Amino acid sequence: MKLIRFGKVGQEKSGVVTEKGKKLDCSAFGSDWTAEFLGKGDSLQALKKWLDSHADECPEIAEGERLGSPVPYPSKIMCVGLNYSLHARESGMDVPKQPVLFMKATSSLSGPFDPIIIPKNSKATDWEVELAIVIGKKASYVSESEAMDHVFGYVLHNDVSERDFQLNHGGQWVKGKSCDSFAPVGPYLVSRDEITDPHDLRLWLKVNGKIMQDSNTSDLVFNVPQLVSYISQYMSLLPGDIISTGTPAGVGMGLKPPTYLKAGDVVELGIDGLGVSRQRVEDWK
Template identity: 65%
Template sequence: MKLIRFGAVGEEKPGVQLANGTKIDVSGFGQDYNEDFFGNEGIEKLEKWLETNQASCPEIDDSVRLGVPLTRPSKIVCVGLNYAQHAAEAGMDIPKEPVLFFKSTTALVGPNDDVVIPKNSEKSDWEVELAIVIGKRASYVEEADAFDHIAGYVLHNDVSERAFQIEKSGQWCKGKGCDTFAPVGPFIATKDEIKDPNNLNLWLKLNGEVMQNSTTSDFIFNVQHVVSHISQFMTLLPGDIISTGTPFGVGLGLKPPMYLKEGDVMELGIEGLGVSKQQVKAYKK
């Protein structure tokens, strides 16, 4: 099943994208895609509800805005340098264990919303990533049990301001959590739809030119390792997002480096998880 949320900013309603691409409003189910939904068998209950109610669900026109496909989670945990070639282009050693940082939940925007270059930014960059949505509370989880704690997967553009991230003192979160820096969607694909998350093609184009084109088979730390590892240090709650890192091809790694400017268009996708598209705007008061 593919979970979507649609409507104006702040007024999103839950929906489902059917196998034929049709999008339907499932507001009648009576629950949004939040921690309670993911943690209390909401996916299974919604599937059951659709068996008798799908025909009466209103269709959603393709012109309607898609929002973030879940309500604001308790946290977004990100894995840095999780592809060997990306670590090399960033001039950093391959990590011995996952590099973790947080991304602000206020950075979340819909899959086709604008990305705003923040005030005083010089080096805003793109990063296509596979993100995991947690489906069951996870604490001290073994790798063998990790998939039991996953609800599904979603496309994420981990937009990053490199000067804030690397050149300022402190942690990476300064360059990761700016407003609009987490376009997510178009939909969450439940885990039954993604047979092997560790072998998916992912790509990003900037103004029509392919910048990133790789596969999650190049992970240094795969999906189950990442879920297990993070759960050793914090409790993951239903609806939490884990973003698993980006492959090579970011602006930082080009020679010379190239960064986002007003008017640029990013288009990105992951096999089985759809495509998103963001126009870049400059910060204005």
């Protein structure tokens, strides 16, 4: 199932995308796609059953309606660095022997078609297409063989990054990852059963119509169950938490010369089965 949230910022309602591509308002179901919903083992079954008898009564969402993040309130956004071998090389770093972890502030979360805001004093705002995992069942000290039982589904994520903040302002990467608008997620949250193999998905990103990243999740250094298991050894993963699994080669920092986003640029990205998102770049005001 494909879950969406739509409406003005802070006033989003719940919805779904049907197999025929219709966007339906499901707010009458009585639940947003919160941690409580995602953490119930039978939530999708209950929603499907409700839709069987109520879909005809659900208003169709207008084509121009804003989509918000399909995951509304994650307790954390965990990210994995250098998780594609070619990206590690273009960054001038060794392929890691253990996952490189960092966090994005949850306040960076935005909708899939919301603008990217270049932050105040930015010199190097960059793009990163990523497959993101959404947790559906609390995970603490889980094994790799158990890990997929804790995955609700997947979303498309642009891990927008300010490289000067990230690398030259001291401390950890979080400074360059957490600016407002730096985590466009969606367009929809796709339940795990719809993705046959998360390790064989094309992912790509364009800037102003030019392909900058074009790869496949088969090139992941650490795969989905490995990441869920590994991270759960250090913290509890809660329903609704997002794990962004890393980006392939082709980021602006790796180009010669390095190339970064500027106001007016348009970033478009997609992953097989997870849809396409698009963000226009604006200066901070």
